[in-house]
Amino acid sequence: MSSVSDGEAVSSVLRSEEELDVHPSPVEAGSVRVRKTPEVVGVERDFDVQTEHAEFDRAAVGDEDSGEIETLADGSVSVPVFEEVLVVRRELRVRERVIVKKHTTVATQTIRDELLRERVEVEADPGVDLRKGTLGATRTAA
DSSP states (O other): OEEEETTEEEEOOOOOBOOOOOOOOOOOOOOOOOOOOOOOOOOOOOOOOOBOOOOOOOOOOOTTOOOSOOOOTTOOSOOOOOBOOOOOOOOOOOOOOOOOOOOOOOOOOOOOOOOOBOOOOEEEOTTOOOOOOGGGOOEEEO
C-alpha cells in the first residue's frame, strides 16, 4: 500500500498471525439405554381348602318308616355338597420407579498445536533513512 503526503512516499505491509479459536462443542459421547425385560418367576404356595363329602348307607325299612320324605340321621335327604375352589387373579402393581439422571462435569484439557506467525523484517539500502515507525518494524542493516 502506498500513499504520498507532503512529497513523502509511505509504504506499508500487513503482518498477520494465527490465533487459537477454541470453544467447546457438545458432541454425543454415548447414550444410556434402559431396557426392561420380562422375567418369569415360578411361584408355588400351599393353601388349605375344604371339601365336603357325602356318605350314605342303606337301611332296611322298618315298621316305623312312614315312607314320607324325612330328614333322617342316615343322610337319606338330598343335601347340597360344596367344595372350595381357588380363584387366582393376576394384578399388575407398580413396585418401583427407576430414575435416570445425567450430570455434567467440567474438566480442563490442554490443547497443543502449531500456529503460523509472520515476522516482518524491514531492510533498507545503504543511504536510505529508515525510521522506526508503526507495527514494530525492526531495523536491519544490509
